[in-house]
Amino acid sequence: xxxxxxxxxxxxxxxxxxxxxxxxxxxxxxxxxxxxxxxxxxxxxxxxxxxxxxxxxxxxxxxxxxxxxxxxxxxxxxxxxxxxxxxxxxxxxxxxxxxxxxxxxxxxxxxxxxxxxxxxxxxxxxxxxxxxxxxxxxxxxxxxxxxxxxxxxxxxxxxxxxxxxxxxxxxxxxxxxxxxxxxxxxxxxxxxxxxxxxxxxxxxxxxxxxxxxxxxxxxxxxxxxxxxxxxxxxxxxxxxxxxxxxxxxxxxxxxxxxxxxxxxxxxxxxxxxxxxxxxxxxxxxxxxxxxxxxxxxxxxxxxxxxxxxxxxxxxxxxxxxxxxxxxxxxxxxxxxxxxxxxxxxxxxxxxxxxxxxxxxxxxxxxxxxxxxxxxxxxxxxxxxxxxxxxxxxxxxxxxxxxxxxxxxxxxxxxxxxxxxxxxxxxxxxxxxxxxxxxxxxxxxxxxxxxxxxxxxxxxxxxxxxxxxxxxxxxxxxxxxxxxxxxxxxxxxxxxxxxxxxxxxxxxxxxxxxxxxxxxxxxxxxxxxxxxxxxxxxxxxxxxxxxxxxxxxxxxxxxxxxxxxxxxxxxxxxxxxxxxxxxxxxxxxxxxxxxxxxxxxxxxxxxxxxxxxxxxxxxxxxxxxxxxxx
Ligand code: ADP
Numbered sequence: 001x002x003x004x005x006x007x008x009x010x011x012x013x014x015x016x017x018x019x020x021x022x023x024x025x026x027x028x029x030x031x032x033x034x035x036x037x038x039x040x041x042x043x044x045x046x047x048x049x050x051x052x053x054x055x056x057x058x059x060x061x062x063x064x065x066x067x068x069x070x071x072x073x074x075x076x077x078x079x080x081x082x083x084x085x086x087x088x089x090x091x092x093x094x095x096x097x098x099x100x101x102x103x104x105x106x107x108x109x110x111x112x113x114x115x116x117x118x119x120x121x122x123x124x125x126x127x128x129x130x131x132x133x134x135x136x137x138x139x140x141x142x143x144x145x146x147x148x149x150x151x152x153x154x155x156x157x158x159x160x161x162x163x164x165x166x167x168x169x170x171x172x173x174x175x176x177x178x179x180x181x182x183x184x185x186x187x188x189x190x191x192x193x194x195x196x197x198x199x200x201x202x203x204x205x206x207x208x209x210x211x212x213x214x215x216x217x218x219x220x221x222x223x224x225x226x227x228x229x230x231x232x233x234x235x236x237x238x239x240x241x242x243x244x245x246x247x248x249x250x251x252x253x254x255x256x257x258x259x260x261x262x263x264x265x266x267x268x269x270x271x272x273x274x275x276x277x278x279x280x281x282x283x284x285x286x287x288x289x290x291x292x293x294x295x296x297x298x299x300x301x302x303x304x305x306x307x308x309x310x311x312x313x314x315x316x317x318x319x320x321x322x323x324x325x326x327x328x329x330x331x332x333x334x335x336x337x338x339x340x341x342x343x344x345x346x347x348x349x350x351x352x353x354x355x356x357x358x359x360x361x362x363x364x365x366x367x368x369x370x371x372x373x374x375x376x377x378x379x380x381x382x383x384x385x386x387x388x389x390x391x392x393x394x395x396x397x398x399x400x401x402x403x404x405x406x407x408x409x410x411x412x413x414x415x416x417x418x419x420x421x422x423x424x425x426x427x428x429x430x431x432x433x434x435x436x437x438x439x440x441x442x443x444x445x446x447x448x449x450x451x452x453x454x455x456x457x458x459x460x461x462x463x464x465x466x467x468x469x470x471x472x473x474x475x476x477x478x479x480x481x482x483x484x485x486x487x488x489x490x491x492x493x494x495x496x497x498x499x500x501x502x503x504x505x506x507x508x509x510x511x512x513x514x515x516x517x518x519x520x521x522x523x524x525x526x527x528x529x530x531x532x533x534x535x536x537x538x539x540x541x542x543x544x545x546x547x548x549x550x551x552x553x554x555x556x557x558x559x560x561x562x563x564x565x566x567x568x569x570x571x572x573x574x575x576x577x578x579x580x581x582x583x584x585x586x587x588x589x590x591x592x593x594x595x596x597x598x599x600x601x602x603x604x605x606x607x608x609x610x611x612x613x614x615x616x617x618x619x620x621x622x623x624x625x626x627x628x629x
Pocket of ligand 1: 032036037040075077078079080088089124125126170171
């Protein structure tokens, strides 16, 4: 006997909103109904494990009937009894609807956002009313004697429910389309929506398509709309390299199918998700290109596509990773706002970061060449994490690689390797920052370290200076910028050096004064130091000042930077100093010219531009003339 029942008030309100929603993306109704169908098959398939008679050839079937103006979505899943229909779809005793409406009222959600919120509250079924003026649901519970049930509604306050006949267990939902929604009868449109949102649903989504033959007869062809390639749900050992390549090139948008490593994650417990991530083999031509700046991973919820760029799944410094995350815990149709604060996503991100860093560490230890290749491509992005991800800072420091003074150009070593190679008396990790290897390698400030056999890390990435601001120590050893701050020795060496400098200060007091006067504001000060062995002079930066390299970078970006005046250090042992003092005493030659040349030379030797190259050349010519005459 057919009975008419009223929807709960909340449901009526919801339906009213749905029907009058101005939201343009009505396509998502199909995603919701297909996801429900797939869930229902999941349940039946699970039951069939213990009750083999329930097993079927699982499938979701669509049928578009243009004459009747109906779209049908049918599954051979678990189905529902009458009580279940009323419970799940009729009255919605579930808190979902109420919570949904409460949310709408409180947040004053714009009508346009409603469909984005639908799935989140478990009311996806009702999205059918966005495109249908009448929805009929015919269902029979699998493995039960309960009769089949027909439920139908026009979404206007009430629904009808009756027992019915249905041969196969499962659910069939028929949508009588609203005027203007006829597009959902077009095979291409259905194919497009399925490929976009449900391509990786594990069961075939079948659409019969009628074809007119040349002799005017018609044949019906069954088309499977989804590829079902949920490659991330398969056992890692069963996925071939070829399949990985094609999937990776589908995910990465800078071309090429070469990946260095595929990482499968199957997380259980607090947060249940599967993920398949790729470390690409090569960076795009320009690392700053928007393609790689595009951040995030693809997010699926139970094989249903949610979004292409879920930023919350991966931190910025791993933005070169491409992949898919398929969560079992998240609601379908999660909105942007929900993604932003979602604690589930944060848990997933944490797990992903842990796993990716672990895999990189393994690669670094077991496949050093492969890791070096990786680091050359993406190291400068990864290193950002040292500054931004304090929780993983130590792991990230260990992953960083550098060229050094004692290694060949292009060869990279880790901080562990550096520390292991330190002679016992060396207490600090030495580094120098600069534009490129050639300029730092010839810097005079390295002379002392070279003479002692210590190694110096070459930091030539633009962001190294910035990163070093948060890299104070590694393996309990302090970092020391060799071109910054005071040059200090310890013990007996210190006493000897202090004595030597005191002596030079006395002996050359007037020369220092003359040089200071000549260079004026150009430098912060001029002093003797023990840093140099071969060169007469060099420039160093005060402890906390910007390095000249960073200063140039900021200027290039049109940023205001305080002018950092640098310190000109002189080598007290260099014969040039004694010769200059001699010139000064005899009053023979302008000390100012010499001072300027000394300063320019110091700039040139560290790879910095000189303020007036023409003047430098002129002075050099003068000096040469004097010496050859
Ligand atoms: P959600 O799927 O998010 O729970 P819906 O409003 O889409 O919310 O569906 C409500 C409930 O109705 C589902 O949880 C499920 O129990 C039942 N249901 C919907 N579609 C089907 C189907 N095709 N087969 C069996 N049960 C279904």
